[in-house]
Amino acid sequence: MSETVLMKGNEAIAEAAILAGCRHYFGYPITPQTEVAAYMAKKMPKIGGTFLQAESEIAAINMVYGVASTGHPAMTSSSSPGISLKAEGISYLAGADLPALIINVQRGGPGLGGIQPSQSDYFLATRGPGHGDFHVLVFAPSSVQEMADLTGRALHLAWKYRMPAMLLADGTMGQMMEPVNLPEPSNAFGDDNPWAATGTEMKRPHNIITSLDLSPENLEKQNFERFERYKKIEESECLWEEYMMDDAEICIVACGITARVSRNAIVEARKQGIKVGMLRPITLWPFPKKALAAAAEKVNAFLCVEMNMGQMKEDVELAIRCKKPVELCSRVGGMIPTPDEVLEHIRKIAEGGKEA
Amino acid sequence: MAHHEIVIAGFGGQGLLFIGKVLAYAGLVEKRQLSWLPSYGPEMRGGTANCNVILSDDPVGSPIVQHPNVLIVMNTPSLDKYESAVVPGGKIFVDSTLISRKVARDDVDVYYVPATQMAKDMELKNLANMILLGTVIRETKCIKDETVEEALKHVIPARKMNLMDVNLKAIQAGKDYQP
Numbered sequence: 297m298s299e300t301v302l303m304k305g306n307e308a309i310a311e312a313a314i315l316a317g318c319r320h321y322f323g324y325p326i327t328p329q330t331e332v333a334a335y336m337a338k339k340m341p342k343i344g345g346t347f348l349q350a351e352s353e354i355a356a357i358n359m360v361y362g363v364a365s366t367g368h369p370a371m372t373s374s375s376s377p378g379i380s381l382k383a384e385g386i387s388y389l390a391g392a393d394l395p396a397l398i399i400n401v402q403r404g405g406p407g408l409g410g411i412q413p414s415q416s417d418y419f420l421a422t423r424g425p426g427h428g429d430f431h432v433l434v435f436a437p438s439s440v441q442e443m444a445d446l447t448g449r450a451l452h453l454a455w456k457y458r459m460p461a462m463l464l465a466d467g468t469m470g471q472m473m474e475p476v477n478l479p480e481p482s483n484a485f486g487d488d489n490p491w492a493a494t495g496t497e498m499k500r501p502h503n504i505i506t507s508l509d510l511s512p513e514n515l516e517k518q519n520f521e522r523f524e525r526y527k528k529i530e531e532s533e534c535l536w537e538e539y540m541m542d543d544a545e546i547c548i549v550a551c552g553i554t555a556r557v558s559r560n561a562i563v564e565a566r567k568q569g570i571k572v573g574m575l576r577p578i579t580l581w582p583f584p585k586k587a588l589a590a591a592a593e594k595v596n597a598f599l600c601v602e603m604n605m606g607q608m609k610e611d612v613e614l615a616i617r618c619k620k621p622v623e624l625c626s627r628v629g630g631m632i633p634t635p636d637e638v639l640e641h642i643r644k645i646a647e648g649g650k651e652a
Numbered sequence: 653m654a655h656h657e658i659v660i661a662g663f664g665g666q667g668l669l670f671i672g673k674v675l676a677y678a679g680l681v682e683k684r685q686l687s688w689l690p691s692y693g694p695e696m697r698g699g700t701a702n703c704n705v706i707l708s709d710d711p712v713g714s715p716i717v718q719h720p721n722v723l724i725v726m727n728t729p730s731l732d733k734y735e736s737a738v739v740p741g742g743k744i745f746v747d748s749t750l751i752s753r754k755v756a757r758d759d760v761d762v763y764y765v766p767a768t769q770m771a772k773d774m775e776l777k778n779l780a781n782m783i784l785l786g787t788v789i790r791e792t793k794c795i796k797d798e799t800v801e802e803a804l805k806h807v808i809p810a811r812k813m814n815l816m817d818v819n820l821k822a823i824q825a826g827k828d829y830q831p
Contacts, residue, residue: 302680302688302806328692411692472715473673473688475680559713634718 298478305443306331306470308478309399309463310339312444313371316451317483318397319345320363320370322356324378327411328467329401332373353378357385357398364394365505367492369451369485373399375467376417377408379425386460387426391507393491393522395454397447398432398462401470404630412630413467415552418607421464422581429519431526433461433533434580436551440474446578448479453533455485457525464580466603468553468632526582535578536587540566544573546645547591549612550601551577554633558601561638570646572599580608585615592616597645601625601638654684654709656794657717659734661702662726662747667781670807671724672703674785677803678795679707687715700729707794722792724784726750726767745788747780763787765829771822779822786826 303311310332313321321336333349340347346363350356356372363370374382379400389396400421404414424430433453435446447463454461493503509515540562541547550558555576565572575591577584592598597620600609606624613622625641627633658675660668669690679686689704704717721742725731728751731744738744740759749768765787767780776783789795795803804819 300680300683302676467692468689468715471690471692473676474712474715475686553714556712557714557716563713632716634716635714636718 298480300475300477302473303440303476304331304471304473305437305440305465306401307335308440308444308476309373309447309465310335311478312447313397313451314339314343314345315479315481316369316448317481317485318369318371318451319343320360320368321346322348322350322359322370322372323374324350324353324356326375326378328403328413328470329373329375329399331470332399332401353381354385357382357389360396360398361385361389361392361394364389364396365392365493367485367487367489367494369395369397369455371397371399371451373401375401375403376405376414379417379420383420383426385426386432387424387428387430388507389460390424390426390430390432390522391428392505393458394460394505395451395458396460397451397454398460399447400462400464402464402466404628410630411467413469413553413603413632414628414630415466415554415603416605416607416628417464418580418602418604421462422583422611425462430459430522431581432459433457433529435461435463436578436580437463437465437469438552438555438576438578440469440472440476442578443469444476444478448482452484457529458491459525464552466553467630530582533579534582534584534586536584537576537578538587539574539576541573541575541591543571544594545596546570546572546599546642547595547597548572548574548599548601548638548642549577549588549608550574551580551608554601554603557633557635558638560635561642564635564639565642565646568643570642572642572646577608583611583615588612588615589617592619596620598622599625599638599641599645601633601641603627603632654707654794656705656707656722656792657720658705658707658722658724658794659702659717659720659737660705660724661700661730661734662750664701666726667778668701668726669703671781671785672705673807674800674803675705675707675795677806678799680806681799681802682796684708685710685712687712689715700727700733702730722788722794724788726780726784728753731755743792745784745791747784749780761791763791764831765826767826770825770829774821774825776818776822776825779818782819782822783826783829786823787829788826789823790827
């Protein structure tokens with residue numbers, strides 16, 4: 297294991313991407329993720345990689361498309377308004393079946409919004425950020441260690457399944473420092489990618505990389521094939537963590553920073569004799585539907601703790617087929633729920649249960 | 653179990669994040685669980701800024717300090733904002749050169765250190781933050797005396813390592829200070 301170091305979440309993302317073998321970064325500055333670009337600007341030239349500050353977010357994502365087409369891992373990073381701009385490019389990447397890593401360190405919206413942390417891009421990320429029928433892999437780290445670990449995982453799975461992956465963090469996760477053990481350097485991408493546009497040397501037919509297909513029959517077939525792949529991913533790549541769920545009567549569902557806040561509230565509630573636990577989705581797409589459905593068999597109620605108006609709550613209700621009530625504790629606009637607020641919601645649910 | 657939830661607050665530019673980084677790196681050297689969270693945005697440029705540090709023997713939950721047991725303040729708006737959040741029995745460290753009022757609560761321990769004046773008198777330019785840190789270390793034992801220098805090696809940029817001695821001097825002045 298490597299030496300433990302202290303890093304900001306944004307820096308951990310950048311270093312982990314490099315350690316995972318990514319040598320091409322394209323971006324455009326925006327708070328609160330600028331440290332990713334700053335780190336890349338310092339490091340990439342020293343290791344023979346590319347750092348390029350593009351003229352816009354749209355340019356950056358299309359540069360990623362270009363590099364990915366040649367069979368090399370590439371990434372971009374931004375924050376919420378910038379991700380909206382990248383949506384077209386992400387859809388094209390999905391349509392061309394190209395791997396890419398997109399970092400979204402979320403801030404409050406909509407519009408330009410503010411610069412303080414938020415989770416309000418949940419829908420944008422999990423419904424396929426762009427037009428057309430598609431998904432991207434979505435990872436929600438809740439520690440600086442996970443920022444590092446999931447960055448590497450996202451890159452590798454994007455490659456494995458030839459699709460874009462998004463690391464969905466927020467301003468707090470990006471700005472905070474925690475001890476982290478960086479992963480060992482690896483490079484699983486190889487030089488021989490039969491799908492890549494690397495020059496035929498007149499020895500093989502062209503590889504055509506495009507998202508355009510004017511034949512409805514062909515385009516339908518591609519969509520079907522893509523969703524067959526998505527089905528496999530839903531079966532095998534789902535990640536979540538359970539905390540104090542063994543005897544839980546109330547199940548908190550929270551990811552990222554709100555899972556950290558909820559942890560404090562759970563410890564406090566347990567001291568007061570309330571049996572509450574947490575199911576923390578680590579992948580948001582694929583969503584841990586089966587784990588939630590299993591939890592619905594055991595607990596009396598769910599509580600979603602989110603920094604949006606209840607976007608993940610819809611997925612929880614779908615996953616459990618509305619078998620149990622799902623309550624919401626939420627703050628928005630850059631505000632973060634406090635452990636006391638979460639505890640208050642837990643207490644209300646616990647008291648309501650006794651009355652009923 | 654040692655568990656310190658620390659809020660450091662004042663104006664941007666007073667070295668609040670620096671105090672936090674010294675504490676955080678000391679925690680790293682001591683192999684403790686920790687988090688360091690800055691306020692970010694326009695407040696970094698002269699407005700009120702703050703930094704949350706948690707040092708613990710247990711894994712850190714929320715990195716956002718809601719109820720600090722250690723509060724370090726370097727301007728009046730910060731004392732106004734955080735005074736009521738401190739847990740009963742907590743410790744408040746006040747730069748009394750910059751904050752003229754007294755802490756109103758009687759259920760906390762308060763340490764008034766004229767850190768800015770001391771820094772001026774000792775010609776330790778801009779090191780009021782380290783003087784305060786010295787008193788904090790003495791009174792809270794949140795980090796060990798012997799890990800401070802190692803922590804400073806991480807925090808002071810390599811090209812400014814000549815400033816190590818004055819930083820250590822300022823911390824010692826804070827440790828030695830008696831009202």
